[in-house]
Amino acid sequence: MISKKMMNAEEIEKNAHLFSCPVCGGELKLIDKSRLVCTDNHSFDLSRQGYVNLTTGAHLTKYDKALFEARKQIIDSGFFTPVLKRLTNLLSKQLEDKTEAAIIDAGCGEGSHLSTILLELGENVTGVGIDLSKEGILAAAKDHPGHIWAVADLANCPFADEQFDAILNILSPANYAEFSRLLKPNGLFVKVVPENDYLKELRAIFYDEAEREQDSDPTARVAEHFGAVKTERITYEFPLDQELLAKLIRMTPLTWGASEDKVHDAQRIGITSITIDFTIIIATRRNEGFEC
Numbered sequence: 001m002i003s004k005k006m007m008n009a010e011e012i013e014k015n016a017h018l019f020s021c022p023v024c025g026g027e028l029k030l031i032d033k034s035r036l037v038c039t040d041n042h043s044f045d046l047s048r049q050g051y052v053n054l055t056t057g058a059h060l061t062k063y064d065k066a067l068f069e070a071r072k073q074i075i076d077s078g079f080f081t082p083v084l085k086r087l088t089n090l091l092s093k094q095l096e097d098k099t100e101a102a103i104i105d106a107g108c109g110e111g112s113h114l115s116t117i118l119l120e121l122g123e124n125v126t127g128v129g130i131d132l133s134k135e136g137i138l139a140a141a142k143d144h145p146g147h148i149w150a151v152a153d154l155a156n157c158p159f160a161d162e163q164f165d166a167i168l169n170i171l172s173p174a175n176y177a178e179f180s181r182l183l184k185p186n187g188l189f190v191k192v193v194p195e196n197d198y199l200k201e202l203r204a205i206f207y208d209e210a211e212r213e214q215d216s217d218p219t220a221r222v223a224e225h226f227g228a229v230k231t232e233r234i235t236y237e238f239p240l241d242q243e244l245l246a247k248l249i250r251m252t253p254l255t256w257g258a259s260e261d262k263v264h265d266a267q268r269i270g271i272t273s274i275t276i277d278f279t280i281i282i283a284t285r286r287n288e289g290f291e292c
């Protein structure tokens, strides 16, 4: 049986034209199904699991293995299902006339969202997931083989210009100049951002000033870089048992730095339902409106 590493390596080999060297910007080629090498001889080994690390320096990240395991359990529980359905719907409309297409999830974490969406989009769509966290990409390459998984910085995307039909950016930081460089002229950019009521039951306990100061108007930022922009709000309640609540507390940056007392409080209060409140920002480079 073909190994997971080989499944991932074959996807990289077939789609090597998507990549560009993060050091010199040159073309990359897969050699011996084991390393990507550019015309200037910069070389990037595939890992045992078949992902490639295309970062050029050390990056510190708070997203560790335990966080991604908790996040995967939350995702598997159906927590994100309504929003994933909407994203799948948007992308399938966007890609319906294409015989071949490529999409990238920038800040894909442990890869579940991208792999769920790809399952619905069909085999003619190539999926690329990048994240700065090695633990996230390692989990993605192990759990969702057959796609392209790379440790990479979305602020210095190791991909050639205008290669992607769609870019997903779910609850992750953005670099709009990079995203508009990567997107084909008729491609679609889709970003999911938390709204005021997202996890409001937890926010009431773990309110964090620093977090509140983050980009307060991402739609305006997107509009500075894209031709047409529209938004949709998606809000629902999700039931939680004690075990899922514990996972949710572990997976969200909201609880980083919180005291154990506060974590116990949240667990003791026994939140049984949580509010999910997102805006989906949809944008195109051209100012010609939307097909989806």
Ligand SMILES: C[S@@+](CC[C@H](N)C(=O)[O-])C[C@H]1O[C@@H](n2cnc3c(N)ncnc32)[C@H](O)[C@@H]1O
Pocket (backbone or CB within 6 Å): 061, 063, 071, 106, 107, 108, 109, 110, 113, 130, 131, 132, 133, 136, 152, 153, 154, 155, 169, 170, 171, 172, 173
């Ligand atoms: C809240 S998580 C969301 C992960 C995933 N999209 C999800 O919804 O489960 C934010 C992710 O952004 C990633 N990230 C942060 N800065 C990044 C950067 N400069 N380049 C790539 N990924 C980054 C983190 O490693 C983390 O996996």
Ligand SMILES: [Zn+2]
Pocket (backbone or CB within 6 Å): 021, 022, 023, 024, 025, 026, 038, 039, 040, 041, 042
């Ligand atoms: Zn190079």
